[in-house]
Amino acid sequence: MTSLLVPLRVAHSLSGFQSRKILSHPLASSAMKPLQGMTAIVTGGTRGVGRGCAVELAAQGAHVYITGRTLHEGDSRWPGSLESAIAEAKALGGKIDGILCDHRDDEQVRALFDRVVAENSQLDLHVNNAFLIPDDIDPNAPFWESTLDCWDDMHEVGARSAYVATWNVAPIMIKQGKGLIANISSEGARYYTLHVAYCAAKSALDRTAQSCAHELRPHGVAVVTLWPNFVTTERMLALDAEEWNLELDGAESPRFSGRGLAGLLQDENIMTKSGRVYTTRQLAEEYGFLDLDGQMPVGAPDPGESESIFAPE
Template identity: 40%
Template structure:
């Protein structure tokens, strides 16, 4: 039986979804390692730092620990996990949220008309999530319990911001499935899942909506808080039936409703599946190893 609060790592948590997820986990009493590159305001185009998020985690009731980590650098990710194990002796929840998102991603134009750097989100996203999971997995398997969660979106199944964005989201979903197969084959009680988040109350989207209200009018009343996925992650981790979700891509709003987790205005978050009929891929059971 655990004698300490669950230990979580949330990558890319200076702002946006990561910040909300980290703070939500903190509200449940978790020890949360907040990672990212922004240590001072002004270092990024959007506000937010790892230290501010860590303070919010602690204020929410948990313990926030800020760690500067560039998820594009394997050695920094390795050092992060080594530090967590040295200080806490375990990792219970890993939220793979780090991603390189540039302002140009959402600008008009075809993918070849935008800077090549927008492709970085495939590296700082898919690959960095694999690297973090690779370092965390042996510890979770040894302790025979854990949750690896990838933050994804319906952009995995429909066009949204172009091929780099789509490849990133589809990659997260498939990686969760394949990791889940390996965890199951190992007979472990570790689960890997991918969560489709909705349109979030992130600093970036709120700024975009304020700048072009007509363009984003359809999102009025359709937003999901950045913290919802953190509450869903907590519910999943504590669910005795966690392994039933291993390898699956889940719609966050649907899971929140399943667990009775309300969101903005005390209402259940709007479900993309219900609104559009678009659902995550059900990957096949056939495998070659």
């Protein structure tokens, strides 16, 4: 089964948001949007952080492709769909194309990249965001009381799907001689969070990004990992904060991560960041942007040093 492109396209218009550092960038100093002319893919873009990243990137001028399995609102128990994400971007003057894609199906993933390459002269950013957290996961139960499927779900659509997408996108960006790949991870990669399987899958995302960065560095392709903190996603807001031990004071909006990605895309020294882990707040402090409410979120714990495991050349 091949991917189905949702036939909804929207045009660009000027965006009101620009960060302090981005204001000094040549792209931002012109009349067009900061990311005008750039193309990005965000996997798992129907809701949550993925949707926020896609909408923010589109609002800043990028042509964004999002993937997801939910076409219409109501097709899932959780709010969010390809159509509603496209509509949100359109309201901000952004351009998003939605592609139905199950990231457990390697052929659908291959078809995604074939389509994007056929429709665009280059691919500037790929975001590995898709991550399957089982609906029946119990945050208060030990791992031995959960099913083994829990491990399979978060590694198949999470660790493995990110590797498969990166395997597909690497030759595209190598041919271009440039590009940015970003894995959306979390503090669960280093600190206990939610479930053993969750922590293992997030650790895999960080380690994969680090190793891919080492191999792609000679080709001018950067790979980074991004840690959002608590995010006011549709799913997070629907959960019982006490049962899940959620601290939403100082939480960040889903679009906050997108602003960090926009900063990375315009960073002329991006290769110095390749192979590293960054919190969204670290990027906000470096690039000079705030969240939608004008505030600086608390941010995830400092990931610490994330130097390459290989000796420098």
